[in-house]
Amino acid sequence: MATELETKDETAQMHAGPDAGVKPLIPVAAPVLAGREKEYVADCMESGWISSGGKYVELFEAAFAEFCGVRHAVSCYNGTVALHLALVALGVGPGDEVIVPTLTFVATANAVTYCGARPIFVDSEPETWNLDSAQVEAKITPRTKGIIAVHLYGHPAEMDTLRAVALRHGLFLLEDAAEAHGALYKGRRAGSLGDVAAFSFYGNKIIATGEGGMVVTDDDALASRVRLLRGQGMDPQRRYWFPVIGYNYRMMNIPAAIGLAQVERADWHISRRREVAETYLLLLRDAPSLRWQAEREWARHAYWMFTVILEEEIPVSRDALMARLLELGVETRPVFYPLHQLPPYREAARGEEFPVAEGLARRGLSLPTWAGLSTNDLRYVGERLRECLPVGRES
Numbered sequence: 001m002a003t004e005l006e007t008k009d010e011t012a013q014m015h016a017g018p019d020a021g022v023k024p025l026i027p028v029a030a031p032v033l034a035g036r037e038k039e040y041v042a043d044c045m046e047s048g049w050i051s052s053g054g055k056y057v058e059l060f061e062a063a064f065a066e067f068c069g070v071r072h073a074v075s076c077y078n079g080t081v082a083l084h085l086a087l088v089a090l091g092v093g094p095g096d097e098v099i100v101p102t103l104t105f106v107a108t109a110n111a112v113t114y115c116g117a118r119p120i121f122v123d124s125e126p127e128t129w130n131l132d133s134a135q136v137e138a139k140i141t142p143r144t145k146g147i148i149a150v151h152l153y154g155h156p157a158e159m160d161t162l163r164a165v166a167l168r169h170g171l172f173l174l175e176d177a178a179e180a181h182g183a184l185y186k187g188r189r190a191g192s193l194g195d196v197a198a199f200s201f202y203g204n205k206i207i208a209t210g211e212g213g214m215v216v217t218d219d220d221a222l223a224s225r226v227r228l229l230r231g232q233g234m235d236p237q238r239r240y241w242f243p244v245i246g247y248n249y250r251m252m253n254i255p256a257a258i259g260l261a262q263v264e265r266a267d268w269h270i271s272r273r274r275e276v277a278e279t280y281l282l283l284l285r286d287a288p289s290l291r292w293q294a295e296r297e298w299a300r301h302a303y304w305m306f307t308v309i310l311e312e313e314i315p316v317s318r319d320a321l322m323a324r325l326l327e328l329g330v331e332t333r334p335v336f337y338p339l340h341q342l343p344p345y346r347e348a349a350r351g352e353e354f355p356v357a358e359g360l361a362r363r364g365l366s367l368p369t370w371a372g373l374s375t376n377d378l379r380y381v382g383e384r385l386r387e388c389l390p391v392g393r394e395s
Contacts, residue, residue, distance in 0.1 A: 054253025079200025154302030283382030335364030
């Protein structure tokens with residue numbers, strides 16, 4: 001926990017404060033390109049290698065594999081593509097079932113559906129909001145192929161229990177680590193905890209390339225299969241020979257160049273996110289109307305987003321609160337809708353209720369969380385949030 005509100009970050013981007021005579025606009029997320037991004041992109045342009053054949057693709061893959069502590073990293077176009085490639089490489093197909101948390105971004109279930117398989121939903125654990133590992137085994141059927149563990153908002157899922165269940169039933173364990181760059185589970189980084197993991201580098205992520213994704217694994221055969229599938233299925237030893245039907249899912253050289261520069265400063269990006277979260281915890285510590293995602297003793301939260309939940313007894317609409325904050329110049333985001341409530345997946349849920357996920361989604365919102373926020377920004381967000389609440393206001 002930070003002991004003061006002052007940040008030593010010299011690159012923090014300052015926004016107009018409440019006394020500056022201008023309404024501030026503090027976005028919920030923004031990339032911070034404070035390393036060698038411009039240099040590497042200029043090198044791409046000068047060399048003429050702007051597509052998937054340039055040197056930065058391999059450099060980014062090697063750097064990210066080392067960052068995660070795995071042998072293989074295979075880049076691709078975006079995080080959804082990374083999930084799809086991993087699932088296809090794992091052999092998921094029509095008629096299969098894959099267990100997923102209902103509280104996650106829709107891409108987790110969409111990637112399962114692309115394979116012709118069916119997502120099977122599990123409710124959230126009430127403290128970390130991740131998939132409730134105690135409920136997983138009851139959802140396993142003869143059709144179950146694997147489990148997707150989402151590290152929601154940057155907090156790792158309870159992987160030891162999920163691994164034990166997967167081993168007992170012969171299932172794969174796939175990490176959806178799109179929001180968890182640098183998160184730790186018992187000292188190990190997200191991406192090194194399952195059979196395979198998928199990352200996103202969308203512009204609001206901790207490591208951002210604009211669009212981009214990565215599949216990481218220690219499994220040599222699985223990595224080779226992913227590489228084959230992402231490049232239209234072309235045999236790497238025989239040009240224009242296609243032994244399988246693949247996909248055009250390759251990453252281009254320019255986003256890979258940005259990604260390499262981002263990975264080079266990954267520890268800085270991660271530490272800045274934690275400083276932002278620790279400052280929010282300090283600012284909001286005595287606001288009785290709010291709670292937030294727990295950080296377990298075995299975890300290091302990556303804080304893709306610092307998200308708060310309005311207590312049920314507080315007579316404030318989450319959506320009205322978000323609208324008021326936007327009027328005051330603070331952009332926020334709602335917690336994801338649970339997948340079982342979305343039209344494409346209602347039938348798959350078979351009428352089952354998921355009360356923890358539903359409550360979190362109904363009362364939760366994410367505050368501005370990114371590396372370039374200044375202490376003044378964070379103070380302003382905290383003050384405006386407290387002003388909008390009926391209890392816990394500052395005197």
